[in-house]
Amino acid sequence: MTTTVFNRFLFLKSMRQHWQTAILALRLLNRDWRSGELHVLTLALILTVTATTAVGFFTDRLTRALHQQGSELLAADLAIDSAQPLPPALINHAQQLGLTRANWISWRSVIIANERTQLVEIKAVTARYPLRGALRWQSHVNQSNQSEHIETGGISLAAQHILVEPRLLILLKTSVGNTVKLGRSQFVIAGVLNYEPDRGGNLFAYAPRVLMNEADVAATDLVTPLSRVRHRLLIAGDETAVNAFMTWVKPQLPKNADLLDARTTRPELATAVDRAARFLQLAALVTLLVAGAALALASRRLVERQTDAVAIMRALGAPKQRLIGLFAFRLLWLGLIASGLGCFIGYIAQHGLIWLLADQLLNLSLPAASFKPAFIGFATGLIALAGFALPPLIQLAQVTPLRVLRRDLGTPRSATLFTAFTATAAMMILLLWQAGDLNLAMRVLFGVIGAVIALVLFAGMLILLARFMTRYSSGIWHLGLAGFARRPTAAVLQMTGFGLGILALLLLTVVRVDLLSAWQDSLPVNTPNQFLINIQPQEVAPLREYLATQDINDITLYPMIRGRLIGLAGRVIQPEDFPNERARRLVEREFNLSVASALQTDNQVIKGAWWETPAGLTTPQLSIESGIADTLGIQLGDELRFWVNGREIAAPVTSIRKVQWDSFNVNFFVIASPALLGEEPASFITSFYLPPQRIAMMSDLLAQFPSVTPIDVEAILTQVRRVIERGIHAVEYVLLFTLAAGFVVMIAGIQANLTARRRELAILRTFGAQRQQLLWGLLIEFGSLGLGAGLLAAGFAQFIAYLLAQSVLQLPFAWNAWLWLIGGGGSAIMIGSAGALSSYHLLVRPPLHALRLGE
Amino acid sequence: MNQAVTLLCRAEQLSKVIDAPDGQLTILSKVNLTVAAGEAVAILGASGSGKSTLLGLLAGLDQATSGSIWLDAICLDQCNEDERAAHRSGRVGFVFQSFQLLPTLTALENVSLPLELSGQHRHDARQRALTALNQVGLSARVNHYPRQLSGGEQQRVAIARACAPAPRILFADEPTGNLDAATGSRIIDLLLQLRANLGAALVLVTHDAALAARCDRRLLMTDGQLEPLT
Numbered sequence A: 001m002t003t004t005v006f007n008r009f010l011f012l013k014s015m016r017q018h019w020q021t022a023i024l025a026l027r028l029l030n031r032d033w034r035s036g037e038l039h040v041l042t043l044a045l046i047l048t049v050t051a052t053t054a055v056g057f058f059t060d061r062l063t064r065a066l067h068q069q070g071s072e073l074l075a076a077d078l079a080i081d082s083a084q085p086l087p088p089a090l091i092n093h094a095q096q097l098g099l100t101r102a103n104w105i106s107w108r109s110v111i112i113a114n115e116r117t118q119l120v121e122i123k124a125v126t127a128r129y130p131l132r133g134a135l136r137w138q139s140h141v142n143q144s145n146q147s148e149h150i151e152t153g154g155i156s157l158a159a160q161h162i163l164v165e166p167r168l169l170i171l172l173k174t175s176v177g178n179t180v181k182l183g184r185s186q187f188v189i190a191g192v193l194n195y196e197p198d199r200g201g202n203l204f205a206y207a208p209r210v211l212m213n214e215a216d217v218a219a220t221d222l223v224t225p226l227s228r229v230r231h232r233l234l235i236a237g238d239e240t241a242v243n244a245f246m247t248w249v250k251p252q253l254p255k256n257a258d259l260l261d262a263r264t265t266r267p268e269l270a271t272a273v274d275r276a277a278r279f280l281q282l283a284a285l286v287t288l289l290v291a292g293a294a295l296a297l298a299s300r301r302l303v304e305r306q307t308d309a310v311a312i313m314r315a316l317g318a319p320k321q322r323l324i325g326l327f328a329f330r331l332l333w334l335g336l337i338a339s340g341l342g343c344f345i346g347y348i349a350q351h352g353l354i355w356l357l358a359d360q361l362l363n364l365s366l367p368a369a370s371f372k373p374a375f376i377g378f379a380t381g382l383i384a385l386a387g388f389a390l391p392p393l394i395q396l397a398q399v400t401p402l403r404v405l406r407r408d409l410g411t412p413r414s415a416t417l418f419t420a421f422t423a424t425a426a427m428m429i430l431l432l433w434q435a436g437d438l439n440l441a442m443r444v445l446f447g448v449i450g451a452v453i454a455l456v457l458f459a460g461m462l463i464l465l466a467r468f469m470t471r472y473s474s475g476i477w478h479l480g481l482a483g484f485a486r487r488p489t490a491a492v493l494q495m496t497g498f499g500l501g502i503l504a505l506l507l508l509t510v511v512r513v514d515l516l517s518a519w520q521d522s523l524p525v526n527t528p529n530q531f532l533i534n535i536q537p538q539e540v541a542p543l544r545e546y547l548a549t550q551d552i553n554d555i556t557l558y559p560m561i562r563g564r565l566i567g568l569a570g571r572v573i574q575p576e577d578f579p580n581e582r583a584r585r586l587v588e589r590e591f592n593l594s595v596a597s598a599l600q601t602d603n604q605v606i607k608g609a610w611w612e613t614p615a616g617l618t619t620p621q622l623s624i625e626s627g628i629a630d631t632l633g634i635q636l637g638d639e640l641r642f643w644v645n646g647r648e649i650a651a652p653v654t655s656i657r658k659v660q661w662d663s664f665n666v667n668f669f670v671i672a673s674p675a676l677l678g679e680e681p682a683s684f685i686t687s688f689y690l691p692p693q694r695i696a697m698m699s700d701l702l703a704q705f706p707s708v709t710p711i712d713v714e715a716i717l718t719q720v721r722r723v724i725e726r727g728i729h730a731v732e733y734v735l736l737f738t739l740a741a742g743f744v745v746m747i748a749g750i751q752a753n754l755t756a757r758r759r760e761l762a763i764l765r766t767f768g769a770q771r772q773q774l775l776w777g778l779l780i781e782f783g784s785l786g787l788g789a790g791l792l793a794a795g796f797a798q799f800i801a802y803l804l805a806q807s808v809l810q811l812p813f814a815w816n817a818w819l820w821l822i823g824g825g826g827s828a829i830m831i832g833s834a835g836a837l838s839s840y841h842l843l844v845r846p847p848l849h850a851l852r853l854g855e
Numbered sequence B: 001m002n003q004a005v006t007l008l009c010r011a012e013q014l015s016k017v018i019d020a021p022d023g024q025l026t027i028l029s030k031v032n033l034t035v036a037a038g039e040a041v042a043i044l045g046a047s048g049s050g051k052s053t054l055l056g057l058l059a060g061l062d063q064a065t066s067g068s069i070w071l072d073a074i075c076l077d078q079c080n081e082d083e084r085a086a087h088r089s090g091r092v093g094f095v096f097q098s099f100q101l102l103p104t105l106t107a108l109e110n111v112s113l114p115l116e117l118s119g120q121h122r123h124d125a126r127q128r129a130l131t132a133l134n135q136v137g138l139s140a141r142v143n144h145y146p147r148q149l150s151g152g153e154q155q156r157v158a159i160a161r162a163c164a165p166a167p168r169i170l171f172a173d174e175p176t177g178n179l180d181a182a183t184g185s186r187i188i189d190l191l192l193q194l195r196a197n198l199g200a201a202l203v204l205v206t207h208d209a210a211l212a213a214r215c216d217r218r219l220l221m222t223d224g225q226l227e228p229l230t
Helices: A002-034 A039-074 A088-096 A166-172 A197-202 A214-220 A239-252 A267-315 A320-362 A372-388 A390-398 A416-435 A438-469 A475-486 A488-521 A537-549 A581-588 A626-632 A697-704 A714-751 A754-766 A771-808 A817-844 A847-854 B051-058 B081-088 B107-117 B122-135 B151-163 B181-198
Strands: A078-082 A100-113 A116-125 A135-138 A148-151 A161-164 A179-182 A185-195 A209-213 A230-236 A257-261 A530-535 A558-568 A590-595 A603-608 A622-625 A639-644 A647-659 A670-672 A683-688 A709-712 B007-020 B023-036 B040-045 B066-071 B092-095 B169-173 B201-206 B217-222 B225-228
Touching: A002 A320, A039 A197, A039 A267, A039 A320, A039 A372, A039 A714, A078 A239, A088 A100, A088 A230, A088 A239, A100 A166, A100 A214, A116 A166, A116 A214, A161 A166, A166 A185, A166 A697, A185 A209, A185 A214, A209 A214, A230 A239, A239 A257, A267 A320, A267 A372, A267 A390, A267 A416, A267 A438, A267 A488, A267 A714, A267 A754, A320 A372, A320 A390, A320 A714, A372 A390, A372 A416, A390 A416, A416 A438, A438 A475, A438 A488, A438 A771, A475 A771, A475 B107, A488 A714, A488 A771, A488 A817, A530 A537, A537 A683, A537 A697, A558 A581, A558 A647, A581 A626, A590 A639, A622 A626, A626 A647, A697 A709, A714 A817, A754 A771, A754 A817, A754 A847, A754 B081, A754 B107, A771 A817, A771 B081, B007 B051, B007 B201, B023 B051, B023 B201, B023 B225, B040 B051, B051 B066, B051 B169, B051 B201, B092 B151, B107 B122, B107 B151, B122 B151, B151 B169, B151 B181, B169 B181, B181 B201
Parallel strands: A116 A209, A161 A185, A590 A670, A622 A647, B040 B201, B040 B217, B092 B169, B169 B201
Antiparallel strands: A078 A230, A078 A257, A100 A116, A100 A179, A100 A230, A135 A148, A135 A185, A161 A209, A179 A185, A530 A683, A530 A709, A558 A590, A558 A639, A558 A683, A603 A647, A622 A670, A639 A647, B007 B023, B007 B066, B217 B225
16 A cells, blocks of 8 residues: 555656656747758758648548549449349348449340341349439430439439440431330330440440340240349448448358449549659658758757757766657647648648649539548658657757766767667658558668768768868868868768768659659550440451551551450360459450460550460460459469350460559550461450541441440540649649758758857958958859759759659659750759858858857 | 057057947946057956956957057058958967867868968968977877867967967967866967067956966956056
8 A cells, every 4th residue: 555655656756757857848949940940950840740731631632532433433322233132131221221223233134126236235123213413314415415314322213214325326327306115114215325434444335235224024924033134222421430340241141242442433533542652752852851861960069059059968967868768848839839830831831732733623512531541640750850850859858967067078979879779760661651652652762771871971081081082181171071081970971961962852853853753754655546446357457447447557556356254274264263352353254265376565564475486476376464463363474274265265364464554545454476376266356546626437347347335435534634734733832842852951961960060250350361262162062062963962852853753653764865965063052052042141250250169 | 769659559449349238338437558569468347347358349259349559550440350361360369268170170181271262372371380280399290170179279370370380479378278287377378479580569458466467568458448567
């Protein structure tokens, strides 16, 4: 009992001491702020947090908005797709959670009109379809969109009426208002379908679409328990209920049922938006890294300026632990205040990003920002501060009290390795956390560590050179060079800081000019915007001729053969063998296989080799796209077995390809060598660019080739182009923070040895040195620093840009000679003049002031 | 002999007022002073009496609030900072209490740098610096950095630096303030001897009466006022 009370007493006493230390730290922080010692540190921290939070807020809102848009393309927030009718328990649970529901079923059947038959894809929907987004149809063909019916939250289609895809009218030689037969029932064509929200995933369907009421299905007698029918349950409601249903339903899903999340329904935009987000995150990360250098430099200066005060406190009996606590609390206060400010500015800054990217881009109404980015901003500020600034400040507690008597003892020996370790650890945590991508984080981290090591080595060599040159130099050159040689740690830190600052500015140049234009070039003006599928072999030559008459030449027609994957690496496979939903779906459905002799230009073999030799062409083999190989766990050399046109074929995988999907060219997951599928009956597919003003040509083409299915992707292309165009502006906007951080590093670098410089200049002025002489000396000193740091930074900027372009963003890369000129010359001029200008005030003040300050 | 020629330094009605937290603070009030060529003048006074401020003003290291200073026939208050620096170059030597050596330069470089900055050839400047260091007894330590030297040695380097350009006037601000009595005494012997060799005037600020007694004339600074001490 007594021990418990005593322990509680000790605990309370210790808490009280901590509280007192925290309050004292806040008071000292206020004094430090007024003395101007914290300005650079605070500015660097605010910039880091602002950039991180602005991008965080923006991407958070954009991602959520895209999910919303995804819902429109799924016609629901969540859907369950199944080959069997779904158990009532699922529907009941959705009902209990207050979720809105709709269903559709889809199957293939034959429609009859005017004694013609045509295979169609029928979709029978319940009354509330679509739950999200809009279905658009028109009762009169070839009229303006003004007569269009836009159906949201339910469809107003009369009984025994259907909507059809326009090409079906051509194929059946019929028109709206006429009667057609489906199974045992007669239906009236009520209109043509212009847009079906959840058609996206089924874009390449062979058969034209027919849409009808589910209530009319029974009378057709087309759906029996043995029919191959897709059943889909659509769910919508508030986010919490949808999430609750999703969590509940996952383990309950019947075999062969897939859960479709609204988040995964925009594949065509996903790549472009993902790239934009990556660019933005990279820009924020670069800001973070550059600001880190400023934090390190500013902390070092703080240590220099605080050393005397700490020595006095130590001499007066302050325990080391208390001093460490005091510094830690000071940094904590600073971190909280600066991060709070950074979050606030970041919140305001994200509106700029929204204005640049989202508002005009996707017509998205962005949901309100969540608190998550603010939390991330705070944590980023505190982690960066702890990694870069805390170790040098804790090191202050090591100041010997003897310094009170002997000022020549200087500042405490810098714990360089410890600081480097904590800074790297902080950087790694932040990179991993914010990049959300181990690959990207590690590349950036190793790039920066490499740059720092190279800068340190280079600075070391420069110092050795300076030491050598002091023997032969005189006057102001001698003073500048001796300054390098005799303060190696400070000089190395300063040059590394400058180097990182310049590196950031150059990366900004490289990213802005080279990478962004490469990104823009990835979708040139003549990118294919029209796809033609279901081209029969006998139509290949006439179609080519027809297109040639329309000035569309050099098109490639790719054979397409349907095949189901039935065996992998010697074993028979079933959809349920795969835990991954996508893998199950892939195995369940048929692949579009193709045959090719040469590798497409937008494909790159990353493992194995393409069959180019005559021997290769005559050997049965397969090439697989890398994403699908990962999903299905296919390795190079594995034998794949496909069921194609009623027979089994098998061949080994001899290459794995990386495909640039957003090139909008025709591409295939699986390509076979001519020896394997060259003789197989196939339909053909092609893509070409048709200027939007010539779109009328498509009607003529369809009249001549009625079985061909056209797909117009111009709208998608336009949207992707707009993402790129607006994305570039958004990245430039975020890089402004990086630019500011670069300048802060330079200020921190210049201020790093301001005290020593002030005293040196005052002594030289006392002995009659001219202002011009000293100014010239400063220009030489800072200019040489800038030249060295700039050249090295140029090298690294090219290297990093190369890595980013090749590996992360998958874009072509070009070497940029201007970078070296701008890097070396520009930074020599910029740092030289910035250093000289920022030290100029030391030259105009009477020397006596400076001498007294230095004492 | 003409008075203008014999007078090397003259201050008239010199005042220095600075802004302090509780209003303006007068450090010097209408001080008059003349120093003849070759003359040694000691200024005594308690800490904070304004001695060092006066020294700084006489050497042109700071600007007076009012009054005039002539140094070697040039009126300093008519000059800007750069012109004052140019005027000091080669004419004025300065010895500080805290030595004020450049930590990144060796003893030799500390002495030769001001000579080089005044336009002398590097080789000549080094020769002259070596001679000056030899005169202060540091020929064996020319390549040592300030941190490797004792307080007395550092002050000897500072004296060598002050005397190397053969100035017409030397200003010394408590040159023995950071040294023990025995070292201080040797430093003063050295300073006075070199001054005599150069024929330069000396203005010495100190609070040591014994040291002041070795000068030609002594003045007492009390609350910003200067008066002769008999």
